[in-house]
Amino acid sequence: MKCKRCLEPGIIDIRRHNASFCGDCFLHYCKEQVRKTIKEHSMIFDGEKVLVAVSGGKDSLALWDILLELGYEVDGLYLALGIGQYSQDSHAMALKYAQSKSLKLIEKDVQQALGFSISDSPRIVKRAPCSACGTSKRHFFNSVALENNYDVVATGHNLDDEAAVLMGNVLRWDLSSLSRQSPCLAAGNGFVRKIKPLVRLSEREMAAYCIIKGIDYIVQECPMSKGNRHIGLKEALNAIEDRSPGTKSAFYLGFLSKALDSFKQEENFDFTTLQPCKVCKSPTPSELCAFCRLSKKGPSVVNNR
């Protein structure tokens, strides 16, 4: 197929748009999809400073790159999770991209702050590693942004990620999670604004973006996530998408335009019940925030043995 935009030979087909693009026009398409998403959901305002959470994977590096191309002021945040070789390789990729463009990359050692690595967390907290990892990420994305005066934290969740999370929430009719599944969570009550500007672009498109731009990224998926529920949901959605291209984006984008508001009406979280965590000052409904409760489990449990 010819490129939809310039009619030169296409190198990538996008079945859900029934379109093909050449390399340059594909990069343009990705940028425009992100520009559209940012505008539609009022994600970034003029003069705001953005902190992008960088894992060294294709999505977060492509996001950083696209946001810079769109003219935003963006620094990176890398969290060292202590997942063996995977963490070492992902760190190398994040650093390589930052250095190649002389960008600022803030680094935080989660293992040090927590008292144990994410790999060790199942043994210590008796829960899947993704649980401790999610808690740590939410904690540091917010606290690092606030400490360093960033207005927005951007994460590289793409269409496949968000559609799979939505599917999980719908399969359980988890009304509380559904009411909050927006690509832009407003700032306030001790939280910085959180945005997901890649929700109109697929996993495959983000890999293609990095390859075309020559951005090295860690191809390996996190070894801790093997066999988790999220991956099963992605496979099921891929099977449906394969039969009917466009189903995945209609599902996720249709949720945003047609259903999210009614779920929001059902769920009204009372932000007045939040207070600063006694240890780290992060907003929390309890005395200690989830991250500080988690980090307390580490050394004491280990020492008690």
Next chain:
Amino acid sequence: MKCKRCLEPGIIDIRRHNASFCGDCFLHYCKEQVRKTIKEHSMIFDGEKVLVAVSGGKDSLALWDILLELGYEVDGLYLALGIGQYSQDSHAMALKYAQSKSLKLIEKDVQQALGFSISDSPRIVKRAPCSACGTSKRHFFNSVALENNYDVVATGHNLDDEAAVLMGNVLRWDLSSLSRQSPCLAAGNGFVRKIKPLVRLSEREMAAYCIIKGIDYIVQECPMSKGNRHIGLKEALNAIEDRSPGTKSAFYLGFLSKALDSFKQEENFDFTTLQPCKVCKSPTPSELCAFCRLSKKGPSVVNNR
């Protein structure tokens, strides 16, 4: 595993309930699931006459059998759809069950009423055969019940069917269909009550019910439905269920208990706009009902050629 109820050796495992049953206790389990569904959704009241739509497949024959076992007064309705050998075989199975128990089976020839068979419908109406089939079934289920003074029409839709339909509605966020996806549609405005008492039981369980009870049924799926979207959704749900038993029933039953009401609030169909069809008197928002519009296409289109 031992039978959950009587501790004799089990012959069928039901993973989502983490249970096994012997033959007798499995039949008891099926009946109780239907009894519970009927009670929960106020499907049938004392003294009411039920018309069960019978295709000759496992679901509709098991439904007829269970409703009789539960003490209801139930006759059958068989629609001749004109789908070659499949229709002949399905008719034979419906008739065999009815005769074996001296039950009343009303028969309607859809092909004759429509002027063409469901197999020929794609050529005549330029739509998938399932479209003409659905229109015809909705029409005759209602009109035959009203003409013969039945209070309720029962159909054999099982958990797998309803979960797949729900998934299709959710993937498109078809709010109008979601607002009506109840296993019990109230009577009124020219419509008889429609019920789906098998929604707590799976396809596999209905096959097992027929086998244990010695009920012959047509195993072949309708040849017209091959490759349709619904079957793809069933496969995707089966893949998810396989990894996490119970997901399918949590999805469907959770929808009924947690989400259906809020979709109902969003959608308010105005029944006062309905009028009797000029030809057949069925309730319709247009001059002619969908079935009469369909049947008009037949001979005239063919003659015009």
